[in-house]
Amino acid sequence: MTKLATYRRGGEIRIGIVHGPDDRLFDLAAAAGRAGDGAHPFGSMLDLIDAGPAGLDRARRLFDDRGRDEDLSAELRDVELLAPVPEPRQMRDGMSFETHIRQSGRGAMHLAAGDDAEARARIDAEPLPPLADVYRQMPIYYITNRLIVRGPNTTVRWPRYSRVMDYELEFGIFLSRTGTDISASAARDHVFGYTIFNDFSARDQQMREMAGRLGPAKGKSFDGANVLGPWIVTPDEIGDPYDLAMTARVNGETRCTNRTRDMLFSFEEIIAHMSRDETLFAGEFIGSGTVGNGCGLETGRFLEHGDEIELEVERIGVLRNRVERQN
Template sequence: MRTGKIAPQLSSMQAVIEAGPPALDIAHAALEHARSGGDGVLPFGDVRLKAPLPQPVQMRDFLCFEEHLKNSLARAIDVAAAGAADPAKARAQLEASGRFTIPPVWYEIPVYYKCNRMSVIGPDEDVIWPRYAHVLDYELELAAVIGKRGVDISRERAREHIFGYTIFNDVSARDYQMREMTGSLGPAKGKDFDTGNILGPCIVTADEIEPYSLTMIARVNGEQLSRGSSSTMHHRFEDCIAHVSQSETLYPGEVLCSGTVGGGCGLEHGRLLAPGDTVELEIEKIGVLRNRIVKRG
């Protein structure tokens, strides 16, 4: 219904999240007004979606999918052994070294790093290839957006703090990432560059979605490269929220990313990106996040 009044609660997605249920009530009323033929409605083709949260309050990226981790470690052995004089011998030595097995701590806690929240772009924006990198990759992830402030949140109450869900493409400079992480820190510049963090195409509110039964599909130039499911998360968002909020306050507008679904990056398939590629990441009930890779001279 129309009131003729300005609704500051709808001035941005961050404002909606911070205002909580009252803002959603106003948004629902506006939607019903549009559905009933009300004015102020624009055709979808006349608008361009931007990142739903252009500057999130905070971003954390976890490593929640065991299959992705196993696949990536196996691929790292393939790459290292292929460059050796005796590939079979090198492979046996690498496998025996224990460096390419999942560490026990991964099963104990949901490990994460903090992303660069200032480098976020949205759907249909170009990803600019970082000048220092030679190998670029996409990563298909589900992300939860925090809607309610809290500290020392129990796993049992964690879902109450989730506003909604979106798609995250964690674009990665693989060559630089692998190099810097030998220094026992990171990732940093392997992940941190302008246009490297992509969110969208929208945020679906938590009441509209069951997060652990979603099909997740990755395509490059229209070719489907992987199909996975959020049901395979070893650590779930409840675990992540309980872990992070220990003696640390979580705020509305923070984004917690799941890490890559099994098969959800080019590294796992030996198919890395090239300039001009178009990446489409799709998650059931959320939509498609589409971006083009651009390398400037």
């Protein structure tokens, strides 16, 4: 198995296998119907996840048997690609990259200083703060809004209450199984696949509200803020998930190049921590947190009206979106 996508065609939401040079979608439900399989798990990506390894095996066999039937595939350009799971069962996002954590602290001070050039110069003259011990003691994460997910090629509307809009280059996993107290050694079997995550952020709002020691809330919760895609890639096609190139581009200009290898905790360790005395459910999404230099808060270069953002992760693909201010 390789890439699995959710898409809209002719008003209907379908799931399919991405094939060719990532430009065609094989309709799993239609293929199952042609094969006389009326009780198939291909109504949605969550149905396929819930079907477990047997569901993926059925999808593989269908593609092997029917993949050459031209009318069972659609051109990617002729459909609307959606988030691979348009409504995850839960969304949790981490703080897993040391460089991002340390540089974001400086970025927050820059935002607080505003246009005060002297204050900003004093901030830059100081060395980066050390990483707080808690980040090495346990994976740090928050639960975000699973109901505001959007997919690739969508336009994200800038929240009216914010003047500072930012992108965040992340990747993440969907869980394949439900479980509690999952050991790190067993956690790899709970990974259904990998995707890209753009955690759009209203930075000025985030800075204000997190001074209250809760959040993020409206800094990251507005319609379209959580963007996933372009599809899910199953683990057998990823290889080592901790040695993938990550790139962010804005209007075609490269803003960040980095790799996944610098995570403070692996996804397996994160799953083990999250599942302590708490059930994690198949179909949940877990984000890696932002890679070092993967957002404007670190570099001082935020988004403008009409900017087009491309987040690319090796072996997964490219997630493209546009941001626009609202009147």
